[in-house]
Amino acid sequence: MEMMTPVNPPSRPLRHVLSSSQFDRAFLDYLYQLTTTIRRFDKSREGIVYLSSLLPHKRAMLYFTQPSTRTFLSFQSACHVLGINASEIRDAATSSERKGESVEDSLRTFSSYVDLIIMRSPIAGLCERVANMLDATPRPVPIVNAGSGPDEHPTQALLDIYTLTRSLRTEGGIDGKTVCMVGDLKRGRTVRSLARLLTNYDGVKIIFASPEGFRIEDDLRRDLMAAGMAFEETTDFLPAIEAADAVYMTRIQDEYDVPGMGGAEDYRRYHLKAEHLPLLKDHCVIMHPLPRRDELDVAIDQDPRAKYWRQERNGMWVRVAILTMLFGVNDKVQLPEL
């Protein structure tokens, strides 16, 4: 049975969500509690209607110039849950940009109609630039980074932490656990963000299992060492997953296949198959940021340790929680109110 000490909300209001590095342990613990409470509201018609009464006076813009159906729908649904009206830009270039408008002017325009911008863009650092630009105007609005450039996808990292905490709640939470990350560790944005957030927990060990050519990059290696995080890198898949309290699978993007990185044969050694299930610990949490291809056997979906579908739905709830914090209505999400 889960027993958690109530956690206080952060003393500083949340203004933007730009990078996973902005979150500390106190924030993560509070977010876990808030998200769990919100999910309980979803159990009844009254609870759902109450959630949708929190922000009917707010409008959001989903500015997704880098396509991502999954993340888009997750955020859009989170808006709907709270009664927020959401507008969207899903074209790579808006008609104004085609007319020669700067991306800053475009986003300032959008900001003038809404109260929040959720943005996903291939341009690294654009979120910070826009947040700074708007903060200098008479009508700043919060910016949420929904994936930008090669590195940052902070809400994905938050939902991964939520799912880990939730799935390990009867095992004492994330502290002291071994997390095995598998696949393309070199380019995987989710792996990089999650590894960094895990430095907020005590006694965690990460095992990075990948082909030689897909090992983590130097910058991440350096950051983890600086944070005193225990980790090892291996090409040996089976011992790695056997030792793990959580296995975080990711897709190897073989469309990027280059010489010296090992061929398709090599990748296949990093696929999790139904035949591996007996090797895993009884409480092992199987995760995947999805979409998957062959690296995660669909037969595993039936195993109670498979949490990736819940992980996806958790993403919506974590985003709902983040939105309540950005608009300062998180204190209205308390169960006895119902």
Place this chain on the structure above:
Amino acid sequence: MEMMTPVNPPSRPLRHVLSSSQFDRAFLDYLYQLTTTIRRFDKSREGIVYLSSLLPHKRAMLYFTQPSTRTFLSFQSACHVLGINASEIRDAATSSERKGESVEDSLRTFSSYVDLIIMRSPIAGLCERVANMLDATPRPVPIVNAGSGPDEHPTQALLDIYTLTRSLRTEGGIDGKTVCMVGDLKRGRTVRSLARLLTNYDGVKIIFASPEGFRIEDDLRRDLMAAGMAFEETTDFLPAIEAADAVYMTRIQDEYDVPGMGGAEDYRRYHLKAEHLPLLKDHCVIMHPLPRRDELDVAIDQDPRAKYWRQERNGMWVRVAILTMLFGVNDKVQLPEL
């Protein structure tokens, strides 16, 4: 004056809408009554606001990978009528599918954010596959087939039946009537579904009027004979429409023009023109699933027997009725409640 005995709702809850073959006469009669009641709610601001209070706690996904502006808008508006928040996929391929995700995984993802999926797809049988797949998960959601493959478009057939029943209500309803279907009877999805649903009525006769190359297919012919339905096939347009209580016009898709099917000259003999109006019975119901081209003269729009524009709006109301049944709130649609 219309006098109808109240019909009880079906004893089994409606779980999915997959095929017109799942509906029997009792269902059709109940749906007629429910839709008619819903339309009365639309007459006042209070009624409209009441309808929108029925399902504000539900979210729907409109997954339209086969384009259809008309059907899309009809369903989207039906969602709006009931307060349902609707998300949409209108691209032929989602970004996840481009990343190699299976269509099953994509739809399971979408299902995790919403409470209902309305889908239109070029893939025959996809609706059934998805419904079965989701029914085996911990969080199944209803599937509504909004047109899939070459054969099924069940809600179109339901709205056609509604419009026929409504338009013939002072003539004793559909029983005993002669329905003339005109045009491309070989490939027309609406003709096939409507003809099948008409087997639920007593004493109905269908006249299929088309060029030789556009006659109905063997499978439909066989099914109608098995159901004991009276029908005839003819290439003689004028006698057919003269005998009809309802004329159901359809578009001949001459982009498919093939040798031996008759040329453009031939099609033109199956166009309904203003000069034909005097031939029709006084109560004859003129229908068309739209969009139309030359086969239905715009001058006919002014004739009181032309029901195709109402047919289109009826489509929205029938879909509203179906949605209330899928979520089990159809019993809340009762006029004295207002």
Place this chain on the structure above:
Amino acid sequence: MEMMTPVNPPSRPLRHVLSSSQFDRAFLDYLYQLTTTIRRFDKSREGIVYLSSLLPHKRAMLYFTQPSTRTFLSFQSACHVLGINASEIRDAATSSERKGESVEDSLRTFSSYVDLIIMRSPIAGLCERVANMLDATPRPVPIVNAGSGPDEHPTQALLDIYTLTRSLRTEGGIDGKTVCMVGDLKRGRTVRSLARLLTNYDGVKIIFASPEGFRIEDDLRRDLMAAGMAFEETTDFLPAIEAADAVYMTRIQDEYDVPGMGGAEDYRRYHLKAEHLPLLKDHCVIMHPLPRRDELDVAIDQDPRAKYWRQERNGMWVRVAILTMLFGVNDKVQLPEL
């Protein structure tokens, strides 16, 4: 301090918004008052929620077959403000049109699902045609022209007038003022509409400043003379802006560059730069319909006389006001009600 005599609403209900020529001074004064009141509602959660309770029983269609992200979002947000559910068409051609449907049939179809159509189209005169067509059916809906053909963009002109009136309220309003319009006066739709609306005010003078090849067209020149409007045309930028109570900058579309119109060098003489700010009157209103390129220096954004970002947000509020008038709920927007 602003002191305005209350203005009565127009005695005739507003049925469509098709052309800026349909508005007179009494309408413009009332619209100013209504919009200003609506903006005050936006100051509190209660006010915002009240606005969204005005039209939750209405559905709108945004039919934008000519792309315009900015105008689209402005209207969509205006719908959201009032609780109107908005559907959208943003493709150049709908799937029905690809199947050979006439644009009239397409729009009649859309009208059958909604209570209002807001349309932007490259086809000159389409709005009038559709409004007339629907007025002859049993279920007409209001049409709002959101930009059609080369000439009309009536709601842009209304928001320009609103911004001028608002920005000059401590200077006695628009009457007696000098407005300098700069840039592409030949093709600029906003310049043409605004100049025409200014004929409703007393003692206004317009200075048109542009390269020789971008002067206003004969038809506008003729209309202004017929209306007794004082105006002059000049190629001399600096004296023009020095004399102005308002400078209305527009983009010179050098993609249209043709021989004899002057080259890029020439355009640059019509760019407003930070170094020009000391030349302007203290109360001078700097406007631009946006998007901008080089003709309006971003450094000017910081100047308190720069009103173009407010102008943009005003656009949303003016559209909210117009929508309340089209649905006859403008009389419910009264501040003491709060």
